[in-house]
Each structure stands twice: as C-alpha cells, then as structure tokens.
Amino acid sequence: xxxxxxxxxxxxxxxxxxxxxxxxxxxxxxxxxxxxxxxxxxxxxxxxxxxxxxxxxxxxxxxxxxxxxxxxxxxxxxxxxxxxxxxxxxxxxxxxxxxxxxxxxxxxxxxxxxxxxxxxxxxxxxxxxxxxxxxxxxxxxxxxxxxxxxxxxxxxxxxxxxxxxxxxxxxxxxxxxxxxxxxxxxxxxxxxxxxxxxxxxxxxxxxxxxxxxxxxxxxxxxxxxxxxxxxxxxxxxxxxxxxxxxxxxxxxxxxxxxxxxxxxxxxxxxxxxxxxxxxxxxxxxxxxxxxxxxxxxxxxxxxxxxxxxxxxxxxxxxxxxxxxxxxxxxxxxxxxxxxxxxxxxxxxxxxxxxxxxxxxxxxxxxxxxxxxxxxxxxxxxxxxxxxxxxxxxxxxxxxxxxxxxxx
Amino acid sequence: xxxxxxxxxxxxxxxxxxxxxxxxxxxxxxxxxxxxxxxxxxxxxxxxxxxxxxxxxxxxxxxxxxxxxxxxxxxxxxxxxxxxxxxxxxxxxxxxxxxxxxxxxxxxxxxxxxxxxxxxxxxxxxxxxxxxxx
Numbered sequence: 001x002x003x004x005x006x007x008x009x010x011x012x013x014x015x016x017x018x019x020x021x022x023x024x025x026x027x028x029x030x031x032x033x034x035x036x037x038x039x040x041x042x043x044x045x046x047x048x049x050x051x052x053x054x055x056x057x058x059x060x061x062x063x064x065x066x067x068x069x070x071x072x073x074x075x076x077x078x079x080x081x082x083x084x085x086x087x088x089x090x091x092x093x094x095x096x097x098x099x100x101x102x103x104x105x106x107x108x109x110x111x112x113x114x115x116x117x118x119x120x121x122x123x124x125x126x127x128x129x130x131x132x133x134x135x136x137x138x139x140x141x142x143x144x145x146x147x148x149x150x151x152x153x154x155x156x157x158x159x160x161x162x163x164x165x166x167x168x169x170x171x172x173x174x175x176x177x178x179x180x181x182x183x184x185x186x187x188x189x190x191x192x193x194x195x196x197x198x199x200x201x202x203x204x205x206x207x208x209x210x211x212x213x214x215x216x217x218x219x220x221x222x223x224x225x226x227x228x229x230x231x232x233x234x235x236x237x238x239x240x241x242x243x244x245x246x247x248x249x250x251x252x253x254x255x256x257x258x259x260x261x262x263x264x265x266x267x268x269x270x271x272x273x274x275x276x277x278x279x280x281x282x283x284x285x286x287x288x289x290x291x292x293x294x295x296x297x298x299x300x301x302x303x304x305x306x307x308x309x310x311x312x313x314x315x316x317x318x319x320x321x322x323x324x325x326x327x328x329x330x331x332x333x334x335x336x337x338x339x340x341x342x343x344x345x346x347x348x349x350x351x352x353x354x355x356x357x358x359x360x361x362x363x364x365x366x367x368x369x370x371x372x373x374x375x376x377x378x379x380x381x382x383x384x385x386x387x388x389x390x391x392x393x394x395x396x397x398x399x400x401x402x403x404x405x406x407x
Numbered sequence: 408x409x410x411x412x413x414x415x416x417x418x419x420x421x422x423x424x425x426x427x428x429x430x431x432x433x434x435x436x437x438x439x440x441x442x443x444x445x446x447x448x449x450x451x452x453x454x455x456x457x458x459x460x461x462x463x464x465x466x467x468x469x470x471x472x473x474x475x476x477x478x479x480x481x482x483x484x485x486x487x488x489x490x491x492x493x494x495x496x497x498x499x500x501x502x503x504x505x506x507x508x509x510x511x512x513x514x515x516x517x518x519x520x521x522x523x524x525x526x527x528x529x530x531x532x533x534x535x536x537x538x539x540x541x
Contacts, residue, residue, distance in 0.1 A: 005505060008501065008505075009498055009501055009502070012413075012414075012494070012497050012498055012501045013494040013497065013498060015413070015497075016413050016492045016493065016494035016497040017492070017494055018492070031468065031469070032472070034469070036432070036437075036469055036472035036473060036476055037437055037472065037473075037476035037479070037480075038476065038479060039472060039475040039476040039478075039479045039502070039503075039506065040472055040476070042479070042506050043475065043502055043506060046505070046506060120468055121468075122467075122468065138468060139468065140467070140468020140469060140470070140471055140495050140498075141468060141469050141470075141471045141472040141495075141498075141499075142471050142472070142475075142498050142499070142501075142502050143468075143471070143494070143495075143498050146498075229465070371433075374433055374444075374445070375433070
C-alpha cells in the first residue's frame with residue numbers, strides 16, 4: 001500500500017519529466033522530514049500505515065529543530081513537537097538520523113563517480129552532481145522518499161550523460177585580484193553570480209585555481225542553487241567531470257562565454273547585505289555553518305577565535321551535523337569554551353532559534369543571507385568567515401580592508 | 408486550447424495570471440491562500456478557487472508540500488496552468504488527491520497560448536487537458 005503510493009508518485013514524476021523508463025538508484029537523501037504543515041505528517045503517516053520502508057541507504061536532511069539541544073528552540077512548543085514527530089516518522093521509515101543538509105560530509109553517505117542516486121535539498125543536489133560526479137535530478141518533498149522506497153528514479157535530466165554537458169562558460173576576468181582567488185570569501189559570492197547567469201543551465205567555471213577544496217565548491221553550489229535553479233556546475237581543474245574545459249563541454253561549443261568581473265562580484269557581495277555594514281556598527285548575532293560546517297571549517301573558526309571569547313552582547317551560532325560534531329569533539333569543546341553555541345539537525349534560518357535582536361546578524365553564507373530576511377526577518381550583514389569571527393569577538397562589524405581590493 | 412495533463416481532473420474558475428514564476432514555498436501562505444512573496448508582482452493576491460496561470464514554477468522543491476497543505480486547508484487554486492512542465496507541483500497534486508481526495512488539475516499549455524489568457528477570464532479545464540470558457 002505504502003510502496004504502491006510511492007511507485008505512483010515516481011511514475012507521476014517520470015511522466016512530468018518525459019522519462020521512458022525508471023532506473024535503479026543506490027542511495028537517497030530525503031528533505032521531506034522538514035515540517036511544512038499537517039500535510040507533512042499525514043503523508044509520512046500514510047506511508048508508515050501502509051508498511052513502507054526505504055529499500056536503499058537513505059540519509060535525512062535537516063528538520064525543524066535540534067533534537068540534541070532542544071532548548072535552543074524559542075518558538076511555539078506545539079510546532080516543535082510536530083517537527084520532532086515528523087523527524088521521528090522518517091526514521092521509522094528506515095532512514096538514517098543524519099539530519100544534515102551536507103550528507104556529503106559523512107564518509108559512509110557519499111556516492112561515487114557515476115553512481116545513480118535520488119537526492120533532495122538544493123545544495124546537496126548540486127554537490128552530488130558537481131563535486132562527487134554522482135547523478136541526481138532535482139528531487140523534493142514526497143518524491144525523495146518515494147524514490148527511496150521504490151529504489152527507482154526516472155531516467156531523465158542529470159541522470160543522463162547528455163544533460164551533464166556544460167552549455168555556458170563563465171570565466172573569472174583578469175581584473176579579479178589573485179589574493180581574492182585564494183580567499184574563501186570569493187566563493188559564496190561567485191556562486192550567487194553563477195546562479196544568476198546560469199539559471200537552470202549547466203555552466204563550466206573557468207579561470208579558477210585548480211584543486212578547489214570541497215568547502216569552497218560547497219559554497220559555490222549552495223549560493224548558485226539559491227540565486228538560480230542550478231543543479232550542476234563544472235569547475236575546470238577541480239570537479240571530476242571537468243579535468244579540462246573541453247571535457248566539461250563534451251567537446252561541443254557553448255551557447256555563450258561570459259566574463260565575471262570584479263565589479264559584478266562586488267555588486268553581488270553588496271546585495272547580500274540588507275543592513276548597514278559600516279565598520280564599527282554593533283551586531284546582535286553571527287550565524288556560521290550554512291550549509292552545515294565541515295570538520296575543517298570548525299577548525300578554521302577555532303583558529304580565528306585564537307583563544308578569545310565571543311563578546312557578551314553577541315550570539316555566535318555555528319551549525320553543523322551531529323555526525324561532524326562527533327568527529328570534531330575537541331574543536332566543538334573549544335568553540336563552546338569560547339562562548340559559541342553549536343546547533344545540529346536544523347538551520348538557524350528555518351525557525352525561531354537565534355536570540356531575538358533588533359541588531360543585524362552577520363553571516364559568511366550567501367544562502368543564509370539570501371533566505372534569512374524573508375524566513376525569520378533578520379537584517380543581514382554578509383562578510384567573510386574571518387570578518388564574522390573577528391566581529392563576534394569585538395561585538396561590532398570588523399572588515400578586512402585588503403580582502404576585496406576595494407578602493 | 409489544449410494542453411498536456413500533469414495532474415488529472417476537471418475544474419473551473421477565474422484566471423489569476425501571474426506575470427512571473429512563483430515558488431509556492433516562501434511564496435504562498437497555505438493558511439490564507441495569499442501570495443506572500445514580497446518581490447512578486449501579484450503579491451497579496453489570493454489563489455483560492457482560481458485557475459492559477461503562470462509561465463513556470465520556480466525555486467524550492469518544498470513547493471509540493473505547500474500545495475498539499477493548501478489542499479488540506481482548502482485554500483488551493485482550483486487548477487494550475489503552466490507554460491512548462493514541473494514535476495514538483497505534479498507530485499504535490501498527486502499527494503493532495505491521495506491524502507485528502509482534493510483534485511487540482513495541472514495542465515501544461517503552449518506558452519504563446521498561455522499568454523493569451525486574460526486576468527479574470529472564466530476558464531473550464533477538462534480531464535483530457537482541454538481548456539475552454541467557464
């Protein structure tokens with residue numbers, strides 16, 4: 001019964017995508033565990049009552065609340081209870097209680113090159129396709145768990161080799177300073193520009209340093225999937241299907257080659273701030289870890305704190321997964337000793353988690369900056385991670401004047 | 408006018424024509440049926456009982472949940488006409504029917520024909536994807 005419903009939904013998606021057949025998948029990542037209303041619970045209960053279980057290893061995306069630190073929830077307890085019940089329901093369907101938007105950071109959840117999977121959550125989709133070379137279409141609520149139960153996905157879109165060809169080349173212009181290319185801060189902003197330029201098309205990014213870290217590629221993808229509908233990009237010299245530009249283009253010609261100039265990047269950076277970002281202005285909070293911080297990023301934050309404490313008037317919130325937290329106990333302890341709060345299982349822009357403040361919130365995440373004003377009414381100052389950490393210590397906006405080479 | 412059926416059903420209602428694509432997640436309040444995306448040209452319009460006409464769906468894959476929730480509450484549009492296929496909304500409609508018996512037909516229409524639909528025009532959608540005056 002539950003399995004039949006799941007199959008009906010997969011077939012409905014296949015018809016909408018004009019797929020002629022279904023293909024087997026090896027894994028799934030499910031976003032349906034985030035509460036959007038009673039319908040979320042009714043659907044999960046229908047599957048459970050029908051005896052459905054996932055048939056492939058399945059990870060879970062973030063839910064509404066932090067099950068390990070429930071005291072961080074500041075909203076309606078009834079809403080929290082519904083969110084918790086939904087998170088539990090998906091576990092009962094056989095999914096792993098990972099509750100992270102960055103399942104690719106969990107060593108046993110990473111699909112390999114060419115592996116057919118069904119992933120939901122926009123940043124995870126773009127990471128799976130681009131950085132891991134696994135193959136997934138953009139799946140979402142209901143469809144993700146339906147694929148996990150049936151172990152099938154439509155043979156359409158990015159599951160197929162032809163759809164993975166770059167049709168657009170975005171090249172970093174010569175006026176982008178060398179030092180900025182080596183700074184983490186460039187990559188979320190570049191991602192915003194990629195999303196605007198590419199829309200839903202697959203773009204090849206050229207002119208970037210080779211061998212970009214997974215954290216930088218994560219930042220590009222999360223931002224590009226916020227400002228556009230990007231489900232895959234190629235970073236020439238970094239991602240597995242783009243050892244060369246020719247490989248990313250599958251030997252074909254692009255529709256267009258566009259240069260990304262420093263002016264376009266600076267404008268995109270400035271548009272991510274919705275609050276006055278003058279150095280010295282007081283801030284109320286700093287939110288890091290969207291998508292969830294990796295072990296390496298937790299270590300960077302510890303290093304940037306350099307043994308200092310967070311300013312007493314500022315809440316420094318670092319979001320990560322329970323899996324990464326368990327793998328970085330020492331870094332986590334040092335963050336807490338410095339006065340930072342660690343959040344797992346959810347994200348601070350999804351609900352009432354940050355301490356209410358009339359002051360702006362600083363973030364190093366383009367995705368957080370993009371969604372938090374609408375979702376939780378935050379006024380945002382976008383900055384680099386180092387600027388965020390330094391500002392959290394000082395209680396006021398601190399800027400690195402050299403970073404962007406601004407006049 | 409004839410279209411490709413993504414979710415079957417018959418419906419009638421006044422056309423609510425959107426000038427830009429809408430993401431239901433973050434864009435539609437399922438409790439009121441109101442368009443809440445402050446950047447959208449039709450911000451403040453109510454979709455309930457209307458034939459929602461839009462060039463494309465946009466954005467979040469959680470829009471299927473919002474459509475199913477709107478169907479549960481009773482604030483959903485009577486039908487959706489799109490200029491290009493969207494599997495997220497198609498699944499939302501399928502779940503709404505399975506859970507609540509609510510049918511929200513979704514039909515993909517040639518974009519030029521879609522553009523000829525005027526706001527407020529009464530439309531009737533047939534189970535085979537035919538669209539005529541309501």
